[in-house]
Amino acid sequence: MNSSAAYLRLCDALMENSPALLATDQLLRDTLTLSSGNPGKLIRARLVLAAADAHGLEEGPAERLACAVEYFHIASLLLDDLPCMDDAWTRRGRPCAHKLYGESSAILGALAFINRAYALTGFVFASHPAEIRLQATACLDACLGPAGLVGGQAADLSFAQSDRSAREVAMIAARKTGSLFWLAVYFPALLGAPSQKELHALKALCVYWGLAYQAADDLQDALLNAFESGKTAGRDRALTRPNLAHAIGVPATQARIARLMEQSRRVVERLGATSQRWGYLGGFHREFVEPMVCAVAA
Template identity: 50%
Template sequence: MNTLDSEGMELAAALQEHAPRAPGMEPHLHAAITQTATALGSLLRARLVLSAARSHELPEAVALPLACAVEYFHAASLILDDLPCMDDATVRRGQACVHRVHGDATAILAALAFINRAHVLIGLAYAAHAPAVRVRTALLLDDTLGLAGLVGGQARDLRFGEGATDRREIAVIAAGKTGALFKLALILPALAVEPSAAEFRLLKALAVYWGQWFQACDDMKDVIGTLMNAGKDTGRDQALSRPNLVNALGPGAAQRRIDRLERQLARTSRNLQALGARWNYLAEFHAAITGRARARAA
C-alpha cells in the first residue's frame, strides 16, 4: 500500500467523496466500486490535473472534481484492461483484480459507473464556462478516450502481432493507451485559461513525451520487475505477445530511449515556462515523477 503525502490524502478523500454511489445500489457493484476507489496507485494523473488546476487558479470546487474525473477514467481503463478477454490479469495494485473478486460482469459495470461519473464531474466543472470552452472539452474527451485515443490504442494492443511489431507500432499503441490520458490530464484543466496556439502545441508535445516515457518505464517494470515491487502481474507482455519496448529493443536500448525522452520532456517543459509563469508547475511535477520512477527501479 502506498504511503500518501498530504496531497495524496486530499485526493484519496475526494475520490471517495465523488465516487459513483446511490442509495440502495446493488451490493456487489457497491463493493466493486469501493475496492476501486480505495485501491490507490500513484495518483499520477490526478496529481497532474490538480497541479495544473491550482496553477491556473481554478477554484478548489473545480480542481478536485477534475482530478477525480481523470483518475476515474484511468481506474475504469485498468478494470477493463485486467479482464480475461483483455490481459487476464490476477493482481492490480497489490490486491486481486476487481473481476477476480466480484466477477467479470460486475467489473464491467463498475468501470461504466466510473466513466459515467467522470463525464458528469467534468460537465459540472465547466458548466459556467463559455460555450467554446465546453465544445473544446467535449472534443478533447472524444480525442483522448475514443478511437484516436484510449479505445483505439487498446484495440491495436489486442491485435499486436497480426501486423507490424516494430518500434513505431509500439509507439503508436503507447500514444493511445498511455499518452491519451496524459494529454487529457495536461490539457483538460488548461482549457479553462484558453492557452495560445503555441502553448497548446507544446502541451500536446509534452503529453506525447510523457506517455512514451511512462509506457517505456512500465515496459521495463514488466520485464525486470517482480510482483512485489510492481504491484501487478509481470511478464504478461511476453506471455500474451503484447507490445513492449524492452522486449523489442533490449533493456539497454530501451533505457537509452527513456533517457532521451526525459531530455525531451525537460526541454519542452522549459519552452512552456518561457511562455508564462503559469506553466512553472510542470518542471516540479516532472522532477517528482522521474524521482519516483528511479526510486522504484533502485
C-alpha cells in the same frame, strides 16, 4: 500544499465523488469501493490538481476534475485486467476486482466510473463559456475514443498480428498512455486560454511523458515479479502484447527513456520561459515524473 497533503486530499475526493455511493447492488458497490479506495500513485490526478490550482480553478471543481480523469483511468484498468484482455490476477498489490466480485461487476464498474467521470467533467465546465465546453468535449472524444484510448487498446490486443516494431509499440503507448496525460494537462489549461504555440508544446510534453511512463511500465513487466510491481507481471510476453523492452531490448529502452526525459525537460523549460503560469509543469516533472520513471529505468 505539500505532496502528502495533496495525495490525501485526492484520496478523500475519490471516495466522496465515487459512484459507489449510488450503487444498490452489493457486488457492484464492492467493485467500485475497491477500485476508488485502492489508489496508485495518482500521477494524473495530481497533475490535474496542480494545473487546476495554477490556473485559478476553485478547490471543489479542481478536485472533481482530478477525480474525473482518475475515474477514466480506473475504468480502463478494470477492463484491462479482464480475462478477455490481459487476464491479470493482481492490481496495486491486491486481487483484481473481477477475481473478487466477478467479470460482470468489473465491466459494470468500469461503465459506472466512465459515466461518473463524464458527469463530473460536465459539472466543472458548466459555468464556463460555450467555446471552452465544446473544446473540453472534443478533447474527451479524441482522447477516449477510437482515435485515442479505445483505439490504442484495440491495437494492443491485435499486436501479435502487427509487425511488432518499436514504432508500433510507441504508437500504441501514445494513444493509451499519452491520451490520459493530455486530458490531465489540457482540461485545466483550457481555463488559461493557451495559444496555439503553447498547446503544441503541451501536446508534445504529454507525448514524451506518456511514452516514457509506458516504457518504464514495460520494463517493470519484463524485469519485475508481481510482488515487486504490485500487479501481474510477464503478461506482455505471455500474450504477445506491445512492450518496448521486448522490441528493442532493455539497454535501448533505458536509453530511450533517458532521451524522452531530456526532451520533456526542454519542453518544460520552453513553456516556463513563455509564461510563469506553466511553472507547475517543471515542478511536477522534477517531483513526480522524473523520479518515478528513472527509478525503474536505472
